[in-house]
Amino acid sequence: MKQIDLTNNPKSKKSPFKVPEDYFENFATQMMTQIPETISVEKTNMAKNVEVLEPTITIFTRIKPYIYLAATICGLAFGVKVYQIQKQYYAEKHQTPVATVNEAQAAQFVDDACDFMMIDDHDVYSCATNTF
Amino acid sequence: MSYLDDSLITRQLHDPATRRRAFEELVKKYTAQLYWQIRHMVLSHDDTNDVLQNTFIKVWTNLDNFRGDSKLATWLYRIAVNESLTFIQKRKDTLTIDDTEAGPAAELESDPYFDGDETDLQLQKALQTLPEKQRIVFNMKYFQEMKYEDMSEILKTSVGSLKASYHFAVEKIENYFNAND
Numbered sequence: 001m002k003q004i005d006l007t008n009n010p011k012s013k014k015s016p017f018k019v020p021e022d023y024f025e026n027f028a029t030q031m032m033t034q035i036p037e038t039i040s041v042e043k044t045n046m047a048k049n050v051e052v053l054e055p056t057i058t059i060f061t062r063i064k065p066y067i068y069l070a071a072t073i074c075g076l077a078f079g080v081k082v083y084q085i086q087k088q089y090y091a092e093k094h095q096t097p098v099a100t101v102n103e104a105q106a107a108q109f110v111d112d113a114c115d116f117m118m119i120d121d122h123d124v125y126s127c128a129t130n131t132f
Numbered sequence: 133m134s135y136l137d138d139s140l141i142t143r144q145l146h147d148p149a150t151r152r153r154a155f156e157e158l159v160k161k162y163t164a165q166l167y168w169q170i171r172h173m174v175l176s177h178d179d180t181n182d183v184l185q186n187t188f189i190k191v192w193t194n195l196d197n198f199r200g201d202s203k204l205a206t207w208l209y210r211i212a213v214n215e216s217l218t219f220i221q222k223r224k225d226t227l228t229i230d231d232t233e234a235g236p237a238a239e240l241e242s243d244p245y246f247d248g249d250e251t252d253l254q255l256q257k258a259l260q261t262l263p264e265k266q267r268i269v270f271n272m273k274y275f276q277e278m279k280y281e282d283m284s285e286i287l288k289t290s291v292g293s294l295k296a297s298y299h300f301a302v303e304k305i306e307n308y309f310n311a312n313d
Contacts, residue, residue: 015275016248016256017171024167028159031185035155035192 258308
């Protein structure tokens with residue numbers, strides 16, 4: 001067995017393999033039979049062979065937009081009403097008791113006035129019963 | 133036979149209207165190169181034919197993933213190498229205890245598509261004793277006379293590592309010949 005020169009001898013580099021006749025010439029044709037058609041061709045073929053079915057329009061389909069509109073309006077009205085009720089409730093809950101404050105202030109005012117005018121309880125009774 | 137320029141093929145591959153025709157051009161242009169790359173790894177013509185078809189099918193299904201970051205040839209070689217390694221691994225998994233160390237190389241003697249002499253046969257047996265990556269480097273450098281820079285792009289390994297790998301491969305093969313002389 002001859003020694004092989006792995007560095008210099010070009011003859012050593014001859015490949016020991018061979019291929020069947022016309023293998024490379026026929027390979028591309030054989031290969032392309034395994035490759036699917038492109039998307040554009042597929043869609044064209046589909047358009048030719050398949051009937052396009054139009055959707056059936058029912059009564060419900062026709063009135064659906066109006067139903068959606070009515071539901072929207074009802075929803076808005078309901079929301080506004082709820083908002084108004086809440087606002088009123090909040091206003092009543094936090095309303096200032098004006099009468100109570102005025103009564104207390106008025107009583108204090110009378111006491112201060114009596115002290116200023118040096119009026120005692122006897123004078124007040126006499127005034128109230130018109131026996132002054 | 134004149135082939136289309138790689139950049140033109142790449143542009144046409146990304147256009148659905150011209151994709152199929154461009155792919156056929158690509159197959160015609162690169163069949164021989166990829167065939168020999170695969171053949172030196174898997175040895176048998178029938179196995180090479182299968183791996184080569186798988187390679188081109190993988191190329192077709194991944195055309196949209198090729199953005200031109202690397203050369204078209206580099207990308208094709210990379211897929212071919214990976215498919216070859218996958219095939220070799222599957223074949224290795226099916227080997228039985230009775231199979232010889234040389235594996236597929238032992239079947240070359242009876243292979244009608246093996247045209248080598250005794251030295252060539254021993255070389256192929258010696259190559260089968262190398263790790264796969266080292267074998268790939270040796271085949272690319274020795275049989276296909278590829279430049280280290282091109283190999284570096286395909287295998288994503290530095291030129292220095294490739295040179296070292298080839299050097300060790302040559303050493304092991306020479307030792308094999310000396311041991312079996």
